[in-house]
Amino acid sequence: MLNFECVEPRLSMIIQRTNIAQKLQKFRKGQISEEDFLKQIQQSLKGHITAQDRIKDKLISSHESGSNTFNFDLLETHRIYHLEHIKKICIDYRLRFLDSRFFKGELPACALSAIQELDSIHNTDLQGFKIMAPSKLFKLKDKDDPLLFVPMGNNYFYLVHQWGNDLHPLRKWLVWPFKGMVNLVLFTVLMSYLVTLLVPDGLFSKNNTTAEFWIIFFFMFKWIAAVIIFYGFALGKNFNPAIWNSKYFNP
Numbered sequence: 001m002l003n004f005e006c007v008e009p010r011l012s013m014i015i016q017r018t019n020i021a022q023k024l025q026k027f028r029k030g031q032i033s034e035e036d037f038l039k040q041i042q043q044s045l046k047g048h049i050t051a052q053d054r055i056k057d058k059l060i061s062s063h064e065s066g067s068n069t070f071n072f073d074l075l076e077t078h079r080i081y082h083l084e085h086i087k088k089i090c091i092d093y094r095l096r097f098l099d100s101r102f103f104k105g106e107l108p109a110c111a112l113s114a115i116q117e118l119d120s121i122h123n124t125d126l127q128g129f130k131i132m133a134p135s136k137l138f139k140l141k142d143k144d145d146p147l148l149f150v151p152m153g154n155n156y157f158y159l160v161h162q163w164g165n166d167l168h169p170l171r172k173w174l175v176w177p178f179k180g181m182v183n184l185v186l187f188t189v190l191m192s193y194l195v196t197l198l199v200p201d202g203l204f205s206k207n208n209t210t211a212e213f214w215i216i217f218f219f220m221f222k223w224i225a226a227v228i229i230f231y232g233f234a235l236g237k238n239f240n241p242a243i244w245n246s247k248y249f250n251p
Helices: 006-015 020-031 036-058 083-093 109-122 181-198 209-233
Strands: 081-082 096-099 130-133 147-152 154-163
Touching: 036 109, 081 083, 083 096, 083 130, 109 147, 109 154, 109 209, 181 209
Parallel strands: none
Antiparallel strands: 081 154, 096 130, 130 147, 147 154
């Protein structure tokens, strides 16, 4: 009777296992020589690097462009925004919406790849890039966290890529006083009232009266308002609606 347990080891010695890496290498060698293959790799990588360098140059020298040509059947609707939508968010969160040439942050490779992919999909050469980000990320001209957009025309913009960290969850409320003069006055009144409540009873007189409270409130209001005015003038601050698309440090 044939003993299969003895036959199997003998067969494994005769029939070697398949090394798939060797098969792959053998197939490649049959298609192209090592020298030609290395040249092909160099050309491919060189072309890729050149394309990304060209995109970087466009971003650095980007100026306003009327529109870009897109294949509308391939567009993602959730990436299309009107200028008014962008303006509203910039004002609410004290952001700026400027040409990409003013951006001083590092543009990640994924953003460059996203531009390259859009160029390829829509068979176009995108121009007029804009970025939405906090002021500190832009190289602003002195009179003395980002979203990358391209214009579509008629004040519509297409969101190409988003990168970096999300904004602080309280940023909208922290910059609320800078939305306009009314907001700033209300903020000053509220802060004055809260600071007045912190003044210990009997600090200025033995008897606490309503008149005394409002006198202290008035002085607190003047003090806080003076600090805010000095801070605003000293640092050249302005309200959100005035700076959202301004390229100047002190608009």
